Amino acid sequence: MNPNRPSNNRPVYLKLRDQIAAAIIDGIYAEGAMLPSVRALAAEQGANPLTVAKAYQQFQNDGLVEVQRGVGMYVVRGAAERLRATERESFLREEWPEIRSRMERLGLDPAALTLTS
Amino acid sequence: MNPNRPSNNRPVYLKLRDQIAAAIIDGIYAEGAMLPSVRALAAEQGANPLTVAKAYQQFQNDGLVEVQRGVGMYVVRGAAERLRATERESFLREEWPEIRSRMERLGLDPAALTLTS
DNA sequence: CGAGGTGCATCAGTGCCATAATACAGCCAT
DNA sequence: ATGGCTGTATTATGGCACTGATGCACCTCG
Numbered sequence: 001m002n003p004n005r006p007s008n009n010r011p012v013y014l015k016l017r018d019q020i021a022a023a024i025i026d027g028i029y030a031e032g033a034m035l036p037s038v039r040a041l042a043a044e045q046g047a048n049p050l051t052v053a054k055a056y057q058q059f060q061n062d063g064l065v066e067v068q069r070g071v072g073m074y075v076v077r078g079a080a081e082r083l084r085a086t087e088r089e090s091f092l093r094e095e096w097p098e099i100r101s102r103m104e105r106l107g108l109d110p111a112a113l114t115l116t117s
Numbered sequence: 118m119n120p121n122r123p124s125n126n127r128p129v130y131l132k133l134r135d136q137i138a139a140a141i142i143d144g145i146y147a148e149g150a151m152l153p154s155v156r157a158l159a160a161e162q163g164a165n166p167l168t169v170a171k172a173y174q175q176f177q178n179d180g181l182v183e184v185q186r187g188v189g190m191y192v193v194r195g196a197a198e199r200l201r202a203t204e205r206e207s208f209l210r211e212e213w214p215e216i217r218s219r220m221e222r223l224g225l226d227p228a229a230l231t232l233t234s
Numbered sequence: 235c236g237a238g239g240t241g242c243a244t245c246a247g248t249g250c251c252a253t254a255a256t257a258c259a260g261c262c263a264t
Numbered sequence: 265a266t267g268g269c270t271g272t273a274t275t276a277t278g279g280c281a282c283t284g285a286t287g288c289a290c291c292t293c294g
Contacts, residue, residue, distance in 0.1 A: 070260035088223040110227035187291030
């Protein structure tokens, strides 16, 4: 009934980006470790290597991963904490206010829902 | 630094849809009242009449507004409550879990943030 | 009846996304 | 040194969603 929010219909490279970011923050892709090659992750996710590369690109631009030519891409030291910090700030600034007012309109209380999870 | 979430780059017709839904729930577009014509709202929002029509379409499909041909579109009785109910359910089912886990990963506590608004 | 309002259908254009097929430059273990 | 692995650049293509312009059918009011 409800055509829903873009959460699902997101572009693949953005979904990958979020997934990778989460993995870095959670330490699944540890600092100093090499993250999966574009071809490997592409095969695993059923996507195109170029699409994966596009997702990786962002982290490279942000200096969170470094490229060793011919070898692979490595997670920079301190990437996890820095990533969490910027993501947190971005979330609070651009997403939370909307979510907050929306929940209020729907008669929902974040504090109450916290316990139910 | 962060290319952000789709919140901003959302299609116009979806932004309009949310805005209209909020107005119905809040009673700004009262039940039984006629909502702005596609052309009027288009002019006001700086959008194309067709885009507005596309936003209206959904509410028509969901039976929340009725069309009187050649006259206008009217908010159905009980639309506000029904809309709030379905939106609430949809939110809890499809958005909240993601948001919840994301905040947890970022080290944020919904309950704490509730007070700061 | 005619003027001006309504929603709506049709057609066309545009841009982003994803994919594909190659090719290239670099590194490393065998 | 060679084969196999890295990331990257290039070009082309198909699909899809969004937006836009025009015209039509309908209603109401004077």
